Amino acid sequence: MQLETRVYQKENNLKIGKLLKASARDFFGSHFLAKQLATRDITSQYRQSYLGILWAFIAPISSAFVWIFLSATGTVNLSDTGVPYPVFVFSGTLIWSIIIESINSPTSNTNAARGIMTKINFPKEALILSGIYKILFNSSIKIILLVILIFAFGVGFHFSLLLFPFAIIAAIVFGTTIGLFLTPISLIYTDIARIIGMGLSLLMYITPVVYTIPKEGLMKTVMELNPFTSLILTARDLALGNTPEYLSYFCGIFIASVSVFFIGLLFYRISIPIIVERLSA
Amino acid sequence: MKEDEVLVKVEGxxxxxxxxxxxxxxxxxxxxVSNIKGNKNERLLRDKEFWAVKDVNFELRRGECLGLIGHNGAGKSTLxxxxxxxINPxxxxxxxxxxxxALIELGAGFNPILSGRExxxxxxxxxxxxxKEIDAKVEEIIDFSEIREFIDMPVQNYSSGMKVRLGFAVAAQMEPDVLIIDEVLAVGDVSFRAKCYDRISELMKSCCIILVTHSMPQVSKICTTSILMHKGQIKAHGNNGNVIEAYYDDNYIEDKPTLIHSEDCVLEYFRTKEKVFNGQIKNLEVDISILSEIETDDIDISIFLMSRELIPVCQTSSKFFNKKIALHKGVNSVKFIIDELYLNTGIYKFSITIEGINTNKIYLWMQNLNSIQVFNQFTLVSPIIIKGKFIC
Structure with a gap:
């Protein structure tokens, strides 16, 4: 049997193509490890509580409820959304939370695995993949809730609802790709992680998550340029059976995300030794 | 599988x-940033940097075990x-x-809330x-760890020893060509430690091992060659005996008597006529003078020879030889003659205890007294050499 040979030296004199291949191989090859890590985190999270998995439903409902309450009492006055407001808000916050979770997931998973990373050599791509698995799990619960709401409020079934999962996947790939590029620097400086957290919460206000795009003005321009807008609106339109307005922008972002995703993975891969060195020294 | 193929090659x-x-x-x-560009320039020290590992070279073949020793911060773990x-060089x-x-951390990835089996x-x-591999080996792992009774209990309720057992049991299933071990074996109880060594010796037949340790007996026992590191550089490389000697020279502890306990008694002096021996120690006189404040009969004087790690190597005791010794007020002189003693090459240190046999009281306990140095033609593994004859 031919033994596998590894060479460790300072230069990354491997060809980009070879590196990409190795990175992709580790990403798809680490399915078992990723699944194991995701199952570990999910089960341990719910085992210590009586309500258990119910918590996965409680959190999104309560956050949507705040906006429903604000709108129903007239505290905030929002323009007509065309669909029952609870469904509108819930679908918006759902996709928004998935994108945010995806952006934070590479950083938080890598950070949580610091202890192992500085001691054991395993494919770090598994951390990214396990993050995606965890998001898929959380999202599927929220999607079930959304579907229930869609029928409860009489929006009814549209065939485009079947395409909704693709919109979710686009949101996850988009978010994870951004996360991959942010991870190395935000692991080194905690400032970066704070700035990102703050920036994202501000970003929500220039994205049509809980309200529609205004008919005119500066906000309309900003929102239309905002790539998050197309993700949220397309997903919502698919779920509620409207014609997606920003479909081409959405497709562009999706295709770009998928290809940039692998570059991000490569960047992550070559950055890990430097992070391990700086964190464990 | 070739017998002597080079598995690890480290250059500069x-x-x-x-x-x-x-x-x-x-x-x-x-x-x-520079990593993305490839960074092929020679790397020099920047401000506030130092070489943690500098110009290390060695080769390792299948079946060999390399011991890495050196005091804390010598660069072993970095290597x-x-x-x-x-990390990249x-x-x-x-x-x-x-x-x-790698047996560097046992139980990596454990979650405290989940059960041992999970x-x-x-x-x-x-x-x-x-x-598939784990499914096939899970029973074997549980058996090896000897904690079947608790395997479905959350790991947070395990004792630290049980966690180590489970961690080692999983790691022991590895079939590596190159095994890296970092002192993890220094935990767990005696019987389990013995089991770990057995497993490692078994693995050693088919792989090569790099072992980081501070235990010199462990080095002489398992390793085929060893390396002493000092400030990131290799200070000695090769035969265990020489490297271990160099390690001790590096970690020299001065003859500075340490008083651990003293009550009514003070040691005035502790002398030996000679300090350096070639081969066996014969008729060595040890002169002891004790200043006592009390009058007591029936005490026991014990004299120890300790290794440089302050582990007792051998001892004598007055009560063992039924010698009644009494302490009088003032200066008491005692002499002990070592008839014959055969020790391995190395440095040994005396220590002494004085106890009341009936009173069960410790009057004096001192360590790190005079040292003696022994030279033999060969450096062996254990400290005491059995005197006898081979007849064939």
Whole structure:
């Protein structure tokens, strides 16, 4: 049997193509490890509580409820959304939370695995993949809730609802790709992680998550340029059976995300030794 | 499987570290950027940096075991991290053939809330096993760990020893070509430790091992060759005996008597006529003078020879030889004659205790007294050499 040979030296004199291949191989090859890590985190999270998995439903409902309450009492006055407001808000916050979770997931998973990373050599791509698995799990619960709401409020079934999962996947790939590029620097400086957290919460206000795009003005321009807008609106339109307005922008972002995703993975891969060195020294 | 193929080859390996956190982080960001470009320039020390590992070379073949020794901060762990592929070198090259297994941390990936059985899967997955492999080995792992009774209990309720057992049991299933071990074996109870050694010796037949340790007996017992590291560089390399001697020279403890306990008694002096011996020690007189404040009969004087790690090697005792000794007020002189003693090459230190046999009271306990040095033609593994004859 031919033994596998590894060479460790300072230069990354491997060809980009070879590196990409190795990175992709580790990403798809680490399915078992990723699944194991995701199952570990999910089960341990719910085992210590009586309500258990119910918590996965409680959190999104309560956050949507705040906006429903604000709108129903007239505290905030929002323009007509065309669909029952609870469904509108819930679908918006759902996709928004998935994108945010995806952006934070590479950083938080890598950070949580610091202890192992500085001691054991395993494919770090598994951390990214396990993050995606965890998001898929959380999202599927929220999607079930959304579907229930869609029928409860009489929006009814549209065939485009079947395409909704693709919109979710686009949101996850988009978010994870951004996360991959942010991870190395935000692991080194905690400032970066704070700035990102703050920036994202501000970003929500220039994205049509809980309200529609205004008919005119500066906000309309900003929102239309905002790539998050197309993700949220397309997903919502698919779920509620409207014609997606920003479909081409959405497709562009999706295709770009998928290809940039692998570059991000490569960047992550070559950055890990430097992070391990700086964190464990 | 070829018998003497080179599995690990390390050439001119160097790695630098930074002493200051803020600077280190900033260098990290710079390295992130330069790493993308490939960074092929020679790397020199930047401000506040030092070489943690400098110009290390060695080769390791199948069946060999290399002991890495050196005092804290000598660069041993850094070297292991580079060998394990966790961090990249700043200069030089490592070529490793075959699967690498690391016993650096046991129980990586354990979650405290989950049961032992679930954590076998977590730990196994991190170590690179497939689901099938773990399914096939799970019973064997539980048996090896000897904690079947508690295997479905959350790991947070395990004792630290049980966690180590489970962690080692999983890691012991690895079949590496190159095994890296970092002192993890220094935990757990005696019987389990023995089991670990057995497993390692078994693995050693088919792989090569790099072992980091502070225990010199362990080095002489398992390793085929060893390396002494000092400030990142190799200070001695080769035969265990020589390297261990160099290690002790490096870690020399001065003859500075330490008083551990004293009550009504003070040691005035403790002398031996000779200090250096070639071969066996014969008729060595030990003169002791004790200043006592009390009058007591029936005491026991014990004299020990300790290794440089302050582990007792051999001892004598007056009560053992039924010699009644009494202490009088004032100066008491006692002489002990070592008839014959055969010790391994090395430095040994005296220590003494004086106890009341009936009173059960410790009057004096002193360590790190005079040292003696023994030279033999060969350096053996254990401290005491049995005197006898081989007849064939």
């Amino acid at each position: 390996l160097s790695k630098k570290f930074c002493k200051d956190l803020k600077t280190s982080l900033w260098y990290g960001v710079k390295d992130l 292991l991290k580079i060998l394990n592929g966790l 700043d200069a030089g090259k490592i070529t490793i053939n075959g699967r690498v297994g 954590n076998i899967y977590n730990n196994g997955a991190v170590l690179g096993f497939t689901r």
